[in-house]
Amino acid sequence: MKQRNNGSRIFMTELMFSILFFILVSAVCVQCFATAYARSKDAKELTQAVNIATNAAEEYTVSSYFEGFTDYYDEDWEQVTENGVYKATAVVTEPEKKGDCQSMRVVVSTMEDEEIYSLVVEKALH
Numbered sequence: 001m002k003q004r005n006n007g008s009r010i011f012m013t014e015l016m017f018s019i020l021f022f023i024l025v026s027a028v029c030v031q032c033f034a035t036a037y038a039r040s041k042d043a044k045e046l047t048q049a050v051n052i053a054t055n056a057a058e059e060y061t062v063s064s065y066f067e068g069f070t071d072y073y074d075e076d077w078e079q080v081t082e083n084g085v086y087k088a089t090a091v092v093t094e095p096e097k098k099g100d101c102q103s104m105r106v107v108v109s110t111m112e113d114e115e116i117y118s119l120v121v122e123k124a125l126h
Helices: 008-062
Strands: 069-073 086-093 102-110 115-123
Touching (some): 008 069, 008 086, 008 102, 008 115
């Protein structure tokens, strides 16, 4: 007796390959979105760190008397008094000899001291 082949095996095989292809493409897309999210977060972090360091540098250059500071920021980059996620530290270094420039180094980092951005500014003293 002959078996009739109604094509259901071929259909099921095609359906399995289609599902497998969909799963592979979905996995690649999810990985791309996760990578894009991480890079976006890093870019936002860097932008905020640059803004904070630049503002400190501008304040330092126009001020005749400037002391170093340490400021703390939360996850939304709002300034807090303590227990922040990020910190900005500025240290002023006096010149070693007369005629040299005074300098300030600003470092914006995480609370674990992972540097995000740093900036060195020099200014001539009168």
